[in-house]
Amino acid sequence: MRVLLLSYGSRGDVEPMVGLALRLRERDVEAQVCAPPDFTELLEGAGLSLVPLGRSLKEMATEAVTGAAKPRKPLSMSERAAQMIATTYEAVAAVAEGCDAVVATGLVPAAAAARAVADRLGIPYRFVSYFPTYLPSPHHPPLAWPGHPFPADVTDNRVLWERNAELMNELFGEPVNAHRASIGLPPVDDVRAHVFTDRPWLAADPILAPWLRPADLDVAQTGVWIRPDERPLPADLEAFLAAGTPPVFVGFGSMPVRDAEDVARAAVEAVRAQGHRVLLSRGWAGLAPTDEGDDCFAVGEVNQQALFGRVAAVVHHGGAGTTTTAARAGAPQVVVPQMADQPYWAGRVAELGIGAAHEGPSLTAASLSAALATALAPETRARAKGVAEAIRTDGTTVAAELLRGATGG
Known part of the structure; x- marks a missing residue:
């Protein structure tokens, strides 16, 4: 066949x-x-x-x-x-x-x-x-x-x-x-x-x-x-994860964004405001650290199935794959929807109580920090863990x- x-x-x-x-x-x-x-x-x-x-x-x-x-x-x-x-x-x-x-x-x-x-x-x-x-x-x-x-x-x-x-x-x-x-x-x-x-x-x-x-x-x-992914995480990423508390992952997958430097700067500021380290995913947006702080690290394409269970939260664009991978890992989410199906996934994440839906595609440090406060709350993580156990x-x-x-x- x-x-x-x-x-x-x-x-x-x-x-x-x-x-x-x-x-x-x-x-x-x-x-x-x-x-x-x-x-x-x-x-x-x-x-x-x-x-x-x-x-x-x-x-x-x-x-x-x-x-x-x-x-x-x-x-x-x-x-x-x-x-x-x-x-x-x-x-x-x-x-x-x-x-x-x-x-x-x-x-x-x-x-x-x-x-x-x-x-x-x-x-x-x-x-x-x-x-x-x-x-x-x-x-x-x-x-x-x-x-x-x-x-x-x-x-x-x-x-x-x-x-x-x-x-x-x-x-x-x-x-x-x-x-x-x-x-x-x-x-x-x-x-x-x-x-x-x-x-x-x-x-x-x-x-x-x-x-x-x-x-x-x-x-x-x-x-x-689901595509099974057995790849190990890169050694430098493993070292970053081991060097401190779980970071917040920020990435927009295969979605280019306008003013990527401003987006990265706002994201780093928002995550730091919530007391967490930052893990930037370069993706098609080309996100990169905007300063030399050792609390911020950038990665390319990696095994998200292995990674998302080790982060404090996942900030992303709301693609079906990223939403599902984060949900399977029990990671709280902040969805910043850009287009197409992404507003739908943002709404579902909020309705299920496993994260927050950012209002609109353009983020600021203040708007993302507010959404992260919801995602990082203990009750959100507990709900995310519960949903993860039920996903087929x-x-x-x-x-x-x-x-x-x-x-x-």
């Missing part, structure tokens, strides 16, 4: 697919992972090969945040979608022969290309989301698309989701159907339903991110997909069983 796994997104979108690929390999199933080229090292470290999709996501994200893109005629979203569909399909179709199923997540145009590959080969296709609010439900509104805010006078979630479907057709209908026609496939009337299907998977923990019922979609919640870790096993059922393998 051979399965193609496509993830067009940040590390938090790709790493769960690596976890599923490793679980499938244990069952003698070959998994081919397709993702942005930024994650070649991640795949190689797991003994997997990567089929690269498009240009560096880090470069594109940094350009978008900093405004450093080279001058060129701006493309419409539909034009960008057409490019993504064509390039993704070309890369995926080249390696899909002999596959028995396709699993996709991430940006809609890339997933539409993956669906086209599956349709062309006549094999099962499954879409997976890592958070509930990407999927239509009467219990929550859709994410707002850039440049397309919700109507101020509409609060009914069903109406908002109807508008969301119309918007997806407006933005992606023409490029999706033009590409399908070019490879001999019939057109689709509803892009969102076509990409998400009527039974998508939700790879998130039921406690951290429950799928509320009743709902229109028959969502299969597998539980979170069998998500990839459940998904592998679902794939076997879908393919008859």
Whole structure:
């Protein structure tokens, strides 16, 4: 059996697919992972090969945040979608022969290309989301698309989701159907339903991110997909951890930020104000210490599964992966949401009492210190420890069983 796994997104979108690929390999199933080229090292470290999709996501994200893109005629979203569909399909179709199923997540145009590959080969296709609010439900509104805010006078979630479907057709209908026609496939009337299907998977923990019922979609919640990480922590990090009390971790993962030096300075000041040492994660934001204090240390990409159980708290952007890893470790959190699903995770952390949601994406020393005061409270740590014990870790096993059922393998 051979399965193609496509993830067009940040590390938090790709790493769960690596976890599923490793679980499938244990069952003698070959998994081919397709993702942005930024994650070649991640795949190689797991003994997997990567089929690269498009240009560096880090470069594109940094350009978008900093405004450093080279001058060129701006493309419409539909034009960008057409490019993504064509390039993704070309890369995926080249390696899909002999596959028995396709699993996709991430940006809609890339997933539409993956669906086209599956349709062309006549094999099962499954879409997976890592958070509930990407999927239509009467219990929550859709994410707002850039440049397309919700109507101020509409609060009914069903109406908002109807508008969301119309918007997806407006933005992606023409490029999706033009590409399908070019490879001999019939057109689709509803892009969102076509990409998400009527039974998508939700790879998130039921406690951290429950799928509320009743709902229109028959969502299969597998539980979170975890990539086991056995890497030791670097020796210099071990020395820093051993030299004093547990530090507060501050990092924004694969999220560039504006004015990274100011963000780092504010974060260090806030953590010190709470009486703790600081552990900065450089990440795509490029965070670094702003003075020579020996209470502050910076690291690159490390094993967060091993690290988060040894810190006082985790300050982060609110990606699904970082939120879940901190929750599994029983580490209190402060989520400083930047975009997309991150406000959802900030809200869940606050609702569960396992940390604090920072108000908005821009932090100051004062605003972060106030949020940290909540996260570092004894009752928050106790609640975080309790939730950690209840989080499931069998998500990839459940998904592998679902794939076997879908393919008859």
